[in-house]
């Protein structure tokens with residue numbers, strides 16, 4: 001018979017990389033060019049169906065605020081998360097460094113077995129690209145060397161919240177990686 005599973009998901013990353021925009025694209029299929037910076041955190045839910053395993057998944061999504069002053073709140077949200085999206089903006093090397101910091105923190109503090117996705121947003125701004133696939137690949141190789149093969153499980157995808165390209169793929173990939181009993 002049909003099964004139902006519910007998972008907690010958290011978005012982390014520097015302010016303005018587009019965390020809220022990704023969530024709004026996924027949950028409401030809308031995009032706002034003038035989105036306001038998140039205060040504290042926002043909570044949204046969305047369900048997806050996985051017909052091949054006859055399962056519906058409900059994502060309980062915590063969209064955290066990237067501004068530095070909210071940094072100390074993050075552990076409250078990732079502490080009991082099943083999956084974390086560490087988001088950077090492909091036009092900002094600094095935001096990619098920040099996403100790596102989040103992965104480091106998750107490795108140390110997050111629950112064992114948390115599904116981690118490294119997400120490069122604003123893929124529509126190819127002309128301003130600062131973070132190349134090669135940069136990401138060499139980072140993922142270093143990560144693998146540090147923590148063993150399990151780092152190979154880090155999902156890496158690019159998307160554009162603006163065009164919508166790649167957004168569903170991220171949540172589908174996370175769903176595939178989650179433990180369904």
Ligand code: GTP
Nearest residue numbers: 015016017018019020021033037038066122161162
């Ligand atoms: P905080 O809430 O401060 O942590 O920021 P955030 O990561 O939630 O960023 P937000 O979604 O508010 O987006 C910041 C700005 O980037 C907004 O003006 C968005 O319109 C813009 N933006 C978000 N995603 C994209 C994208 O895929 N492409 C382009 N071109 N702009 C984007």
Ligand code: MG
Nearest residue numbers: 019020037038
């Ligand atoms: Mg936000």
